[in-house]
Structures are given as C-alpha cells and as structure tokens.
Amino acid sequence: MSADYVLETRNLVKEFKGFTAVDDVNLKVERGTIHALIGPNGAGKTTVFNLLTKFLTPSRGTILYNGADITSMKSAAIARKGIVRSFQISAVFPHLSVMENVRIALQRKEGNSFHFWKSVKVLDKLNERAYELLDEVGLKDYANALTVDLPYGRKRALEIATTLALDPEMLLLDEPTQGMGHEDVSVVADLIKKVSANRTILMVEHNLHVVAQLADTITVLQRGAILTEGDYETVSQDPQVREAYMGVEADDEVAQAIAAANVAEKANAAKGGTE
C-alpha cells in the first residue's frame, strides 16, 4: 500500500535571476507525521516554505495538497484550505493584545470580517475559545497584555495558539525555536509535540536536539536540492550528510543529540511512572 501524503511537491524549482534557490525538489509529507526540513544556512528551506504557501511563485513544478493541485492558488486561499505557516521571525500582531491576536484568527470563520458598521463587541463571544487556546500554550494569564511586551519565547507560543485557532490540517513552522534560551526551546518543543496530534507538521529546525526529539522523517536540503531523506538514525549516519551538513563535529553533535533525546524520553517515562 502506498503511503498517504498530505503534501507533495513534484520537481519544484525556484530561480532568482539565474540563481537556483530550490532545485528540483520532490518532497512528500506523510499524513499525521512531523517532518523536519534541515540544511545549512541558505540551503533554501525558507524559500521552499514560501513556495508552498505561495509567498513566492514557483518557477516550475507542481504542489499537491491532499492530491489536488494547488500550484496556482493564492496565499490566503491556501491558508483557508488548511495549510497555515509561521515565519522565521516571530509572527504576531505586536500592538494588539494577546487575546486579540488569537481572536484575529478565530474571527475568520465568523464571516463578519468585512462588517465595518458593527461594534467590535460582537467578537466577545470568541473570548471563551480564545482563553482555551491561550491556556493550551500557557498564556492564559497574559490574555490582556500587549503582545509587544511579551518575552520572545511567549511570543512564539502565542503564534502557535493563533495558528491553532484556525484548526489547520497542516502546520508549516519555520525555525520555531530560533533565538530561544534552553528552557524556552524545550517548552516550545513539547508544545509542538502536543499540537501534532491529528495534524501534520512540516518544520524547519536548526536545533538537532529538537529534530531528534520530534521528527518522524527528515529531509536534508543542500544548495536547493534534496541531499537525503529518512528517519533521524538513517540521516545522521549518511556520510554525505555528515560531510556536507554537520561537518567535522558531526559525530559529537549527532551522538549528543541522540543521547539527549533518549535521556529526555527516559526522564519523561520515569516522571510518568512516579506520578
């Protein structure tokens, strides 16, 4: 039986003035998995995201979502179909309150987003759901804070809550732990794990510990092309990857990452056992 793919690209190419940023990429993301896209700086990971969500137009190739060709759809329409992306730098609405951020997403399905003659109070009925979502990411106490005042880690959590408000089938996360301290990284990683239930996640991530902990499948991108693909073990053993991506420190880095992941797993299991 063939696997069930939510998202698929066929011979996807993006050229910028003679420079090929994405080179003949055939990506297959299996339903219900967490799929990581890794690769050195400038490999084309963000560009792939931009192509998938049509923030950039592919030079060639097709994008299939649930088997249907979405290559010519517009960004907003793709989002409404169920693919919601985040951005490499945090994507919040800084001068709206935390609560309002989530409500912007919830509001879409209300169908009143063009109603300029109605009071904003008609949105109050969304508050309950917004609180639930904020609670899920640990931001309930911050509901009335101005978003710009939140620490960076919490902004990323808010971003996830906002994304979840749309109940998307598929999440594209571009470096969700970038620029975070140790603690925030593990909080966000746990959060991603939690929200991955019933969803498919494609994520770009530099932190190999997070990748080891979360990803079911890993695709390695180098200079725009897919270098290799597989689960963490396979990919990390691949000599090409070791050479190209992880460089000299590969052994250490990988060993540490796997060890850390295992320890974390065991610690979790132990915690679960004693409670």
Place this chain on the structure above:
Amino acid sequence: MKINKLYLFLIVVALVAPSLVYPVFLMKLLCFALFACAFNLLLGFVGLLSFGHAAFLGTGGYITGYLMLETGITPELGILAGTLGAGLLGAIYGKLAVKREGIYFAMVTLALAQLAFFFYLQAPFTGGEDGLQGVPRGALFGLIDLSDNFAMYYFVLAIFIFGFWLIHRTVHSPFGQILKAIRENEPRAVSLGYNVNDYKWVAFIISSALAGLAGSTKTLVFQLASLTDVHWHMSGEVVLMTLLGGMGTIFGPLVGAGVVVSIQNLLSGGELGNYINIIMGVIFIICVLAFRSGLVGEFQKLMKKNFN
C-alpha cells in the same frame, strides 16, 4: 466612561462655538478635520500612505458644486452625490493602488491624483482655473435656508459628527480588527487566510468617500469648487495635519487640522502670508523630528507615564 465625558464636553463646545468664533472659520476647520480623519483611516489604521487624497476631496467638491449650480437639487442630495462620486473614484483608484506596497502605493496614488487634476483642469464643466464659483447653498431638505451661516454651521457639524462616528465605528469593528492586523503584520494576516488586498480596498473606498464628503461640504461652505482642492499641495497638507496631530489616534487628525488651519488663517492676512509654505515646512520638519507620534500621541504618552 472618561472618553464619553470628553465627547460630551466637545459636543457642548462645538454647539456654543459659533457664537464665540467666526462660523466660517469653524466650518473650514470641521471640513479639514473630517478630511484628515478620513485620510488617517488609511495611514493610521491600515498603514497605507496615500499621496493622492486631494483627488477625492476635489471630486466631491466638483460634483456637488456642479449639481447645485446646474440642477437645483437640495444640498443634502448634492452632498450625497459628491460623496458617492468620490467613493466610486476611490473604488477604481483603490483597486489599482492596493496591489502596490509602501512607497509604490504612495506613488500610484499620486500619479492617479495628478490624472484627476489634469482632468478637472481640462474638463468643460469645472470652470478651469476659475473653478465653479457662486455655488448656491440651497435649502436643507427644501426647508432650512443654509445661506445663514449659523444654520450652515450646524449642518456641517452634523455631517462632521456623522463622518467622525463612522470612522470611529470602522476602527472599532470586526473589520477594523483585520485592518489593524494588516497594519501590524501583513504577511501574518495573509497566512491566516485573509485576502488583505480586499480589506485594504474597502478601507480605501470608505476613506475616499469620506474625503469626498469633506470636499462636498467644503464646496457648500465656501460656495466654491476649485483646482486648489485637487492639487497635490492639498494631498500633502492632509499628510501634514495627520502627522502633526498624531496618526493612528482618533483625535490626532482633528487637532492637526485645527492647528494647520489656524496657522494658515493667522498668517494669511499679515505680512508673513508669503512665507506660509516655508513656515509649514519648518513645522513639518520639527514635528517629524521631535514629536514622532504627533501632538495627541505625545500627550497620550505623557499621560501614560504620569498616571500609570
């Protein structure tokens, strides 16, 4: 509650003002304040800098002026027609402009407004350089004679309050939330599934219609529609008023318009009249350098600092 009291106070002031200050000056102020508020809806709440809003002010004025002169319809219908006409032009211009971003948006609106300027310069029914003069104010609903400045003032005040209320409502509506989201982070709004160009377009139409409303009203007040109102100077002046008062604040454009109109009035009679543009330019530079958030914005910051 505090804000409600403020509104009440302002309305009382506005009601008694014409017995203290020359009504025509007050009407001029209200027209420009409405114009600036309409402009601020785009700049302050969507983050779009239109450099062609004079086109809508002028279009409203010419339509109302022409109809009042030629057809003898009542003033409220004349104003309604001017407003709708400006809104229609806004729909066309907006459709073309919202596809562009940042400085390109400003340039497209400027170019389109220049197109309107040359049209009104050449068109046979606008009176060319002279404009439409001696526009009758007519009788409101055929009943109240508006040639009386006091009657006219209260009519203008009612129009202003309506326009101001509509902008306030738009800003504080479900639609307004999306506008703010676009201003704050447009790509994110897109990624949440909003067709941001459609929202910008609707905001553009509302803004241009209200700018037209201001122009129509102004034409009745001064009984004149002229090229001054469609000139790019006018587009620049409304930017100045809004920045001076504080963009993105509800009262900022009102204050900004008040300051600019007052200065113009003070200077135009005296010896400094010839230097008006230079003086305005200096004020603009000072305001941009020193009071980034405008008079109202700075005042709000000060209040926040001292009372929180």
